Each structure stands twice: as C-alpha cells, then as structure tokens.
Amino acid sequence: ETGVTQTPRHLVMGMTNKKSLKCEQHLGHNAMYWYKQSAKKPLELMFVYNFKEQTENNSVPSRFSPECPNSSHLFLHLHTLQPEDSALYLCASSQENEQYFGPGTRLTVT
Amino acid sequence: GQNIDQPTEMTATEGAIVQINCTYQTSGFNGLFWYQQHAGEAPTFLSYNVLDGLEEKGRFSSFLSRSKGYSYLLLKELQMKDSASYLCAVAGGNTDKLIFGTGTRLQVFP
Numbered sequence: 001e002t003g004v005t006q007t008p009r010h011l012v013m014g015m016t017n018k019k020s021l022k023c024e025q026h027l028g029h030n031a032m033y034w035y036k037q038s039a040k041k042p043l044e045l046m047f048v049y050n051f052k053e054q055t056e057n058n059s060v061p062s063r064f065s066p067e068c069p070n071s072s073h074l075f076l077h078l079h080t081l082q083p084e085d086s087a088l089y090l091c092a093s094s095q096e097n098e099q100y101f102g103p104g105t106r107l108t109v110t
Numbered sequence: 111g112q113n114i115d116q117p118t119e120m121t122a123t124e125g126a127i128v129q130i131n132c133t134y135q136t137s138g139f140n141g142l143f144w145y146q147q148h149a150g151e152a153p154t155f156l157s158y159n160v161l162d163g164l165e166e167k168g169r170f171s172s173f174l175s176r177s178k179g180y181s182y183l184l185l186k187e188l189q190m191k192d193s194a195s196y197l198c199a200v201a202g203g204n205t206d207k208l209i210f211g212t213g214t215r216l217q218v219f220p
Contacts, residue, residue: 004152042114043153043197043210056207090152097141097160097201099208101152 003027004102006091012108013081021076021105023091030095032074034066037088037104049074081109112136114211116198121217122188130183130196130214138203144172144183145197147213153197156183185216193218 004025013019025032034046048056049068063085065077074091086109092099113135122128134142141160145153159165159174159181171184183196195213202209 040212042212043199043208045207045209048207097158098143098155100155101145103152 004091004093004100006089006102006105008105009103010106010108012110013078014110015081015083017081018077018079020078021089021091021107023074023076023102025072025074025091025093025100025102027093027100028095029093029100030071031093032068032071033092033094033099034064034074034076035090035092035101037090038086043090046076078107081107083109085109112200112202112209114198114200114209116196116211116214118212119215119217121219122185124188124190124218124220126188127184127186128188128216130185130198130216132181132183132198132211134179134181134198134200134209134211136200136202136209139176140201140203142172142174142181143197143199143201143208144170144181145199147195147197149194156196188218190218190220192216 007022032049036044045058046060047066052068063080067075088104090104091102116132144156147153157172164173169186174181195215197213198211199208
C-alpha cells in the first residue's frame with residue numbers, strides 16, 4: 001500500500017458508543033495530523049504529532065483522544081460524542097512542507 | 111486574528127481560464143498552499159509558494175504577494191475533471207500548522 005490510509009471510511013455511532021479511527025502512513029513521514037472537515041467550514045486542525053510526540057492540541061474537547069504509538073500510525077479514540085461532531089475526519093502526514101491526506105472517515109453521530 | 115478568505119463558488123466553461131483568489135491575515139507566514147479536493151475524496155497537493163511571484167506547473171499556476179497577503183491559483187484549458195473544491199492554506203509560524211480557507215467550489219460546464 002502507498003500513501004495515507006484511513007479506516008473505517010464510514011462510521012455511524014450513537015452518543016454513548018466508543019469507537020476508534022485509524023490512520024496509517026506508508027511514506028516514512030515524521031509528522032501526522034488529525035483534521036475535522038464540516039460542511040461549509042474550513043478544515044480544522046485538531047492534533048499534530050511529531051516523532052510520536054503531540055505538539056499541537058487545537059482546543060479539542062476531551063471526548064476526542066488521540067494516540068500515536070509510532071510514526072506510522074495514528075488513532076483517534078471517540079467517546080460520548082455529540083451530533084455536532086458529525087463530520088469528515090481527515091488524517092495527514094508530512095515530512096517537510098507538503099501534507100499528504102488520507103481519504104477520511106465520514107462520521108455520523110446519532 | 112488569523113483569517114483566510116476565498117470565494118465560495120465559481121463557475122467556468124471547459125477550455126477557459128479561471129483565477130481563484132485568496133487573501134490572508136496570519137500571525138506568521140511560512141508559505142501558502144493550494145489543494146484540490148474532489149467531492150468525497152482527500153485533498154491533494156497542487157502548489158506551494160513561499161517567495162513572491164508565479165509558480166507554474168502544467169495547466170496550473172500559483173501566484174503570491176506577501177506584502178499584500180494575496181495569492182491566486184490560475185487554471186488554464188479547463189477540463190470537466192477540474193470541477194472540485196480548491197483550498198487555500200497558509201502555514202503560520204510553524205509549517206506543521208496549516209490554516210485553511212473554506213475552499214472555493216469550482217464547477218466547469220461544457
């Protein structure tokens with residue numbers, strides 16, 4: 001596989017569920033990111049990891065919990081989400097300037 | 111504050127030229143990116159400008175004026191497949207953090 005992959009591609013969950021989103025990059029990059037993309041809103045940066053260390057938390061609610069076990073894998077653990085958290089969640093990786101995005105997980109919270 | 115402005119929607123005809131503008135106000139500047147995003151897909155990198163001037167890459171060109179806080183993406187010889195959203199993003203004080211505009215949805219008609 002090449003590039004940045006994300007699973008699942010679609011997820012529907014209730015407000016009391018716990019689920020995790022997974023991202024994997026096969027590019028040898030050192031930095032990984034989580035973004036949220038809602039309709040008619042700019043891409044919002046959520047978290048940044050450099051060499052497995054979290055370097056940015058963009059005031060994200062604690063119901064979103066990231067995990068970066070190594071430079072190639074990034075998780076986003078979800079619990080007690082709200083309907084307004086429904087969005088496309090994009091993972092990206094980078095080595096220098098250009099960020100490479102995964103296909104995203106379309107999340108619907110019911 | 112930090113702000114990226116670009117038009118919400120544009121339309122153009124196949125074979126024509128279209129210019130998508132982006133203005134920005136950020137607390138730092140380490141470059142400006144343009145991404146293309148087709149509906150339901152990941153954003154893909156188009157261009158990166160860090161110095162003033164025009165960068166040309168095939169049918170696509172990107173221009174930057176740092177003193178004016180202004181960039182444009184120029185698409186020539188438009189094709190139907192160019193129908194997509196075009197995202198302007200600025201790297202602030204740290205290239206790890208990109209600030210995105212809301213995107214410009216371009217529709218190309220025959």
